[in-house]
Amino acid sequence: MNAIRHHLLWPAIAGLWLLVAAPASADDPWVYATIRPAQITLGESAQFTITNLGDGATPSITMPVVSGLKFEVIGHTRQIEIINGTTLPSTSIVVRVTPQMAGIFSIPGVTPKSQPVVLQVNAPPGFPGAPPPSPQAAKPPPILSGASIPKGVHLTEDGSAYVRLSVPKREVYVGESIPVEIELGLRSGFVTSLNGLPKLTGDNFTLNNLSRQPERSEKLIDGQAFVLLTWQSVLSVVKPGSFPLSAEVPLTVKIRTRPRKDTALDDQFGDPFWQNFFGRSVPKDINVQSPPQDLKVSALPAEGRPYDFHGAIGTFAIQSDISPPKADVGDPLTLTMRVVGSGNFDRVDSTMLDHVEHWKTYPPKSTFNTTDPLGHKGEKIFEQPLVASQPGTQTLPVLSFSYFDPNTKRYETIHSTPPSVRISPSPTDSTLTAQQVAASGVPGAVDQRAEGLKPDHAEVRAMASSLRPPYLQPRYLAIPSLLALAFAGSWLGVRRRSRPPERLTARRRAAARMNNRVLGQMEAAARAGNPAVFFNAARNGLQQTLAVRWQVPPEEITADEVRRRSSDDAEIQQLFALADESKYSGGDLRAIDFARWTRAVRQRLTEESTR
Amino acid sequence: MKRGAALSVLVLNLLVGAGPIHAQSAQAGYSAAGLYNLGNAYMRQGKPGMAVLNYERANLLSANDPDIDANLSYVRTSLHLPTRSHSAFERLARCASPIALFWIGVIGLAIVSASTLAARLSFGHIWLRRVAGVVGISMLSLSACNAVALWPLLHEGVVITGATPARVSPVPMGDSLFLLPEAETVHITAEHEGFFLVQTNAGRTGWVSRANVAPVVPRKQ
Numbered sequence: 001m002n003a004i005r006h007h008l009l010w011p012a013i014a015g016l017w018l019l020v021a022a023p024a025s026a027d028d029p030w031v032y033a034t035i036r037p038a039q040i041t042l043g044e045s046a047q048f049t050i051t052n053l054g055d056g057a058t059p060s061i062t063m064p065v066v067s068g069l070k071f072e073v074i075g076h077t078r079q080i081e082i083i084n085g086t087t088l089p090s091t092s093i094v095v096r097v098t099p100q101m102a103g104i105f106s107i108p109g110v111t112p113k114s115q116p117v118v119l120q121v122n123a124p125p126g127f128p129g130a131p132p133p134s135p136q137a138a139k140p141p142p143i144l145s146g147a148s149i150p151k152g153v154h155l156t157e158d159g160s161a162y163v164r165l166s167v168p169k170r171e172v173y174v175g176e177s178i179p180v181e182i183e184l185g186l187r188s189g190f191v192t193s194l195n196g197l198p199k200l201t202g203d204n205f206t207l208n209n210l211s212r213q214p215e216r217s218e219k220l221i222d223g224q225a226f227v228l229l230t231w232q233s234v235l236s237v238v239k240p241g242s243f244p245l246s247a248e249v250p251l252t253v254k255i256r257t258r259p260r261k262d263t264a265l266d267d268q269f270g271d272p273f274w275q276n277f278f279g280r281s282v283p284k285d286i287n288v289q290s291p292p293q294d295l296k297v298s299a300l301p302a303e304g305r306p307y308d309f310h311g312a313i314g315t316f317a318i319q320s321d322i323s324p325p326k327a328d329v330g331d332p333l334t335l336t337m338r339v340v341g342s343g344n345f346d347r348v349d350s351t352m353l354d355h356v357e358h359w360k361t362y363p364p365k366s367t368f369n370t371t372d373p374l375g376h377k378g379e380k381i382f383e384q385p386l387v388a389s390q391p392g393t394q395t396l397p398v399l400s401f402s403y404f405d406p407n408t409k410r411y412e413t414i415h416s417t418p419p420s421v422r423i424s425p426s427p428t429d430s431t432l433t434a435q436q437v438a439a440s441g442v443p444g445a446v447d448q449r450a451e452g453l454k455p456d457h458a459e460v461r462a463m464a465s466s467l468r469p470p471y472l473q474p475r476y477l478a479i480p481s482l483l484a485l486a487f488a489g490s491w492l493g494v495r496r497r498s499r500p501p502e503r504l505t506a507r508r509r510a511a512a513r514m515n516n517r518v519l520g521q522m523e524a525a526a527r528a529g530n531p532a533v534f535f536n537a538a539r540n541g542l543q544q545t546l547a548v549r550w551q552v553p554p555e556e557i558t559a560d561e562v563r564r565r566s567s568d569d570a571e572i573q574q575l576f577a578l579a580d581e582s583k584y585s586g587g588d589l590r591a592i593d594f595a596r597w598t599r600a601v602r603q604r605l606t607e608e609s610t611r
Numbered sequence: 612m613k614r615g616a617a618l619s620v621l622v623l624n625l626l627v628g629a630g631p632i633h634a635q636s637a638q639a640g641y642s643a644a645g646l647y648n649l650g651n652a653y654m655r656q657g658k659p660g661m662a663v664l665n666y667e668r669a670n671l672l673s674a675n676d677p678d679i680d681a682n683l684s685y686v687r688t689s690l691h692l693p694t695r696s697h698s699a700f701e702r703l704a705r706c707a708s709p710i711a712l713f714w715i716g717v718i719g720l721a722i723v724s725a726s727t728l729a730a731r732l733s734f735g736h737i738w739l740r741r742v743a744g745v746v747g748i749s750m751l752s753l754s755a756c757n758a759v760a761l762w763p764l765l766h767e768g769v770v771i772t773g774a775t776p777a778r779v780s781p782v783p784m785g786d787s788l789f790l791l792p793e794a795e796t797v798h799i800t801a802e803h804e805g806f807f808l809v810q811t812n813a814g815r816t817g818w819v820s821r822a823n824v825a826p827v828v829p830r831k832q
Contacts, residue, residue: 330805330822332783360805362782385783387805387822427661428771428825434648437656447657449689454678456651457644465640467671467828469765470713471758480717487724494731 031061031111035097039120042102046119048095050110061093061110069105069119070098104218106227118188118218153185153221154291158255160190163198165247165290167235173298173406176313177208177344178235179376182247184288185219185226192283195250198231201289204243204297208234209374234374236344240299244292255284306402306413308350313404314343320399320416322386329391329426335384337364337399337416342377345370350382350401358390388423395420514544515605522601526594534594535579538601542572545608571600643673643708650682659686660771660793660825667769667796667827671761674705690794693812704753704760716754722747763798768807768824770795775824777817781806788817791824799826 033050040046048071050061063071075094099105102123108116155162166181182198200207214229237243300313320337327333339348345368352364362385370378388394399416434456470476518541525534540554547554550565559576566572575597650665666683673679674697684694697705707715726743729736773793778785781803791797791811797819801808806818807826 328822330820332820332822362784365784387783387820426822428664428829432649433645434652437649437652440656446655449657449659449686450651450655452685452689453651453654454681454685456648457678459648460642460644464642464672464708464710467641467668469709469758469761469828471709471761472765476713480720483717483720483724487720487728490724490728491731494728 033107033110033117035107035117035119038118039122040099041122041124042099043124044099046097048097048107048117050093050095052091063095064107064110066105066107068099068101068103069107070100072096072098104216150221155185155222156253156286156288158190158253159222159224160187160253161185161249161251161286161288163247163249163288163290165245165293167245167293167295171296171298172237173300173313173404174237174240175300175311175344175347176236176406177346177376179374180207180233180235182231182233182249182290184214184229184231184249185221186229186251188225188227189254191251191253193252194229195252195285198233198247198249200235201246201248201292202243204237204239204241205245205295206236206238208236211373232374234376237295237297240297242294242296245295246290246292248287248289250285250287252283252285255282300404301410304411306411308400308413309402309404309411310349311347312339312343312345312349312402313347313406314341314345315405315407316341316343316348316401316403316414318399318401318414318416320419322396322419322421326422326424327388328424329388331387333386333388333421335364335386335396335399335419337382337384337401339380339382339401340378343403345375345378345380348380348401348403350399352382352384352399353386353397356386356397358388358394359396360387360389362386388421391423391425393420393422511545511548511605511608515541515602518544518605519598519602522594522598526598531578531592531594532582534592534597535575535582538575538597539579541601541605542575545605549608572604575600641668641672643669643676643679645669646672647676647679647682654682654686658771659690660769660773662686663794663796664769664771664825664827667764667767671764671827672708674708675702686794690792692792692795695796700756701760704756706753709757709761712754712757715750716757719747719750719752719754723751765828766799766826767828768797768799768809768826770797770819770823771825772823775819777809777815777819778806779817781808781818783820785818789815791819797824799824802830 031050031052033048035046035048037046052061063073065071072095073093074096077092077094078089079092080089097107097119099119099121102121105119105121106116107119150164153162153164162185164183164185166183167178168180172178184194184198186194197210198207210233211231214231217228217230219226219228235245316339318337318339320335322333322335324333335352337350337352339345339350349366350364353359353361355361364382364384366380366382368375368378368380370376372378386396396419398418400413402411402413404410405412466473518537521537522534522541525531525537543554543557546557546562546565550557552561559573559580562569562576563573578592578597646665646669650662650669653659653665654662663683663686666679666686669676669679670683680697687694706712722743724747726740726747729740770791770793775791775793776787777789777791779788780786791809795811797809797811799807799809800816803818805821807821807824808816809819809824810816
């Protein structure tokens with residue numbers, strides 16, 4: 001009886017509120033949307049009605065756009081209701097919603113103030129994605145499942161949201177990649193916006209490869225409908241220690257202004273329209289955090305660490321091959337090493353081969369192909385270019401890869417099988433003959449382009465051991481060099497034999513240079529009117545010249561010696577006398593005819609130099 | 612006397628050292644006909660790059676062989692590559708094999724030396740000396756011209772594989788700048804660790820692996 005009275009009481013209060021409040025709100029247009037039915041099967045349509053109450057200005061209505069749903073406006077209706085003598089006009093837009101796939105769709109509000117609605121689309125029986133038919137339950141599965149609060153879920157105080165962080169391991173290693181799952185539960189109608197992506201609290205952790213689009217589902221928790229958003233990510237820790245770990249998500253929720261006990265009816269309806277209709281609420285930004293968990297982080301052991309360990313932690317296997325299996329000397333080959341498994345692939349690295357005899361090696365490059373969206377599982381491929389410098393069948397060294405296995409808690413080094421390759425001599429450097437080349441081809445197969453060639457020539461004996469010109473071959477260059485050396489030696493020998501006449505010529509050239517110098521001094525003294533310098537220069541020049549002729553030292557050529565040896569040359573005797581006079585007596589010799597004496601000295605000097 | 616004997620021994624040794632040139636050529640040497648036939652064999656196998664390489668090498672030894680020129684032109688035309696023609700200077704400077712012209716130069720040097728010495732010694736026969744000098748200088752000039760004409764060929768190479776990538780750096784994983792067609796002749800300007808820096812006739816430059824380009828005059832590894 002009490003229950004019946006309780007159910008009748010609230011509709012009565014609602015009707016009374018409508019009668020009282022409607023006139024007051026007539027000037028304020030109010031828009032809401034409904035969808036009927038809220039659950040359909042793929043292939044059916046639902047009716048989405050947008051109602052505008054009041055006769056005020058029509059608010060801007062935005063037709064929702066939801067991926068997987070098709071919206072078609074099928075009509076407009078206008079009603080006038082008379083409630084308690086007051087006219088209340090309303091207009092409605094009727095929209096047909098046709099789903100194109102199965103799933104749970106949230107249709108956003110048509111105005112910024114209106115609430116979203118949810119449409120559940122079930123796949124038809126036998127359709128891919130449809131739940132398998134159960135012999136016990138012929139009915140389709142319920143939209144929302146689960147009722148009690150699951151483990152690890154801690155709702156906010158108003159029960160509007162929760163965050164749950166699922167970490168599969170409790171003891172991890174520094175640098176290890178740990179897949180985690182962050183689940184955000186949003187109570188329908190209470191959360192207005194998601195203000196950011198989930199993040200971890202504290203500076204000791206990094207969250208990598210967070211999935212862009214969270215997985216979406218719905219669930220009943222504690223009797224309330226929740227929309228669940230689930231992100232996958234990879235957690236890594238930067239230093240050892242024991243740290244509290246939790247995730248947080250920024251949200252905007254609606255906080256009811258009335259006490260919770262007074263809004264029990266709103267929650268009973270479960271429809272956002274009625275929740276908002278009966279309970280006034282205000283938006284508030286909050287950070288929802290998951291309950292903190294203690295994470296123990298250990299450092300990698302220093303003992304037993306392989307020299308080629310680069311920080312890879314996980315479980316891996318390797319395989320290698322070389323391509324092509326046959327090549328010529330100088331051809332580039334590619335040595336490939338594949339590291340397959342799960343772990344921190346960003347630390348999976350290898351230098352592959354380095355300094356291999358008869359091989360030219362280059363730095364490898366790597367590519368990573370992930371098999372999960374987190375980049376935790378996959379295959380890292382290292383490709384190293386190699387060039388062989390020697391022909392023959394060659395086996396390359398074994399490739400190895402070291403990592404730390406967190407399950408066995410020790411370092412592991414795995415090896416590949418040594419790749420082998422056959423290297424042929426380079427065709428450009430070999431001394432193949434035309435017959436050998438022809439025999440190496442496919443018998444009978446001749447390139448059509450060869451039909452226009454001139455015929456083969458008769459083979460002759462090889463004429464050159466090298467194609468390098470002889471000018472660049474030292475042994476050839478020795479011959480003209482020796483020849484040039486012999487010519488130079490002969491030239492020198494001949495020159496030595498013809499040396500006396502040359503000496504004579506050289507002496508004449510020296511005498512001529514001296515004569516020019518003496519005559520120059522005399523002319524300068526004559527221009528200056530200095531007879532002492534004039535006759536001194538003349539005497540010195542004649543002394544040098546006569547000394548050569550008489551084979552005596554120049555200083556022994558005096559006036560007496562000249563008088564004794566050249567008794568017939570009065571002019572030269574007079575010149576020596578004048579020279580002595582000008583030097584010792586200092587007599588006035590201004591009346592001297594410089595030109596005459598210059599001519600006389602020039603004549604004597606020239607005679608002696610050409611003698 | 613002793614010095615003369617020592618010089619004679621030295622000359623003898625050098626000549627004996629030069630002797631194996633002919634001995635080697637009898638064993639494993641090059642002949643224009645052999646290289647020409649090798650080019651034909653490669654062309655029949657559909658390897659125009661190797662064919663052009665061997666024709667070019669045959670052309671080194673026998674510059675004015677019309678068959679070699681004809682086949683070179685034919686292959687290049689069939690591959691839509693530009694053909695090359697020899698200038699009058701090239702034809703004159705390469706009128707014989709490089710070895711023959713080298714020996715002609717040596718003889719010319721000997722004649723010039725002898726005539727110069729004779730003039731110094733006042734040997735007489737002035738007209739004979741003058742004619743000998745002119746002949747010697749001509750022979751020496753011909754040999755020098757041959758060396759000048761051969762010089763560019765020392766830096767030429769032939770692309771021996773199809774669609775050869777010319778890279779921006781001398782490493783196998785270097786970015787490709789452009790592709791070189793098979794049998795194109797390129798100018799080799801530098802070498803670095805198994806790669807040649809080549810320049811095409813159009814002036815484009817890039818690094819090409821030694822496996823893809825073969826120098827016309829083989830280089831030591």
